[in-house]
Amino acid sequence: MDKIFEDKVALVTGGAFGIGKATAIAFAQRGAKVVVADWIEDLETVDTIKKAGGTALFVKCDVSDTGDVASMVHKTIEQFGSLDYAVNNAGIEGETAPAHECSETNWDKVLGINLKGVWLCMKHEIPIMLNQGKGSIVNVASIAGLVGFPGLPAYVASKHAVIGLTKTAALENAKLNIRINAVCPGVIKTPMVDRVTGKDKTVEKAYEDMEPVGRMGQPEEVAEAIIWLCSDASSFVTGESMAVDGGWIAR
Numbered sequence: 446m447d448k449i450f451e452d453k454v455a456l457v458t459g460g461a462f463g464i465g466k467a468t469a470i471a472f473a474q475r476g477a478k479v480v481v482a483d484w485i486e487d488l489e490t491v492d493t494i495k496k497a498g499g500t501a502l503f504v505k506c507d508v509s510d511t512g513d514v515a516s517m518v519h520k521t522i523e524q525f526g527s528l529d530y531a532v533n534n535a536g537i538e539g540e541t542a543p544a545h546e547c548s549e550t551n552w553d554k555v556l557g558i559n560l561k562g563v564w565l566c567m568k569h570e571i572p573i574m575l576n577q578g579k580g581s582i583v584n585v586a587s588i589a590g591l592v593g594f595p596g597l598p599a600y601v602a603s604k605h606a607v608i609g610l611t612k613t614a615a616l617e618n619a620k621l622n623i624r625i626n627a628v629c630p631g632v633i634k635t636p637m638v639d640r641v642t643g644k645d646k647t648v649e650k651a652y653e654d655m656e657p658v659g660r661m662g663q664p665e666e667v668a669e670a671i672i673w674l675c676s677d678a679s680s681f682v683t684g685e686s687m688a689v690d691g692g693w694i695a696r
């Protein structure tokens with residue numbers, strides 16, 4: 446694989462599992478030094494990267510905690526000296542209930558991680574990139590940021606807001622050589638979706654049937670879109686919310 450990110454530094458939140466793990470590995474395969482941040486101390490992503498000859502650092506961080514996020518970015522610079530790419534991916538699905546039954550606790554938790562977490566990360570990442578005079582950020586939203594999903598009011602609200610936040614930050618930095626985009630995954634086979642389906646074959650089949658392509662996506666297929674959005678290949682793309690969804694939104 447071409448080492449297009451040789452000497453570059455990438456930070457991926459929620460990098461222990463799922464889409465974040467696949468993204469961290471995809472960066473490392475292209476030569477980047479990778480910071481894997483997660484609130485669960487699972488070193489499998491970092492070990493996989495190191496075993497393949499790459500460079501990676503695990504940082505424990507809850508993205509909804511200001512101090513944790515500041516420390517995560519500080520450790521990135523301390524260890525690797527720059528921050529070229531940031532993927533603000535950490536997120537949770539929260540509980541399932543209609544809007545009028547959604548608990549305040551669930552609302553605060555989902556918005557705290559999925560929305561405030563992305564904002565906090567950008568709040569600390571963008572000043573570093575401004576200082577460097579360059580950078581590229583990808584926020585992981587969802588097709589639930591583009592259309593409604595009954596039963597997931599907090600999740601849907603958080604992902605719609607991430608898209609608005611992405612557009613705004615992109616415009617604020619458009620002339621400053623920092624591009625900021627979002628990806629909107631469809632149904633991707635990750636631990637999150639396994640929790641939702643309970644790995645029940647009938648439920649999984651129902652989700653597969655909802656996808657126009659007739660299957661769930663793989664985390665690596667989202668990672669490829671994130672890599673493209675970070676790379677110079679997408680140099681004229683900013684403020685975009687790219688669906689990686691097997692055609693879901695096209696219906």
Ligand code: NAD
Binds near residue numbers: 465
């Ligand atoms: P996942 O649950 O498999 O992985 C999420 C990762 O984020 C885990 O490693 C988890 O420990 C970490 N995380 C959660 N809360 C955190 C916090 N507060 N601080 C730090 N780390 C935290 O989920 P996934 O499917 O890989 O989802 C990744 C992102 O993609 C999420 O933002 C999710 O909303 C979004 N997404 C997923 C799907 C899908 O179908 N899987 C679809 C659309 C969007």
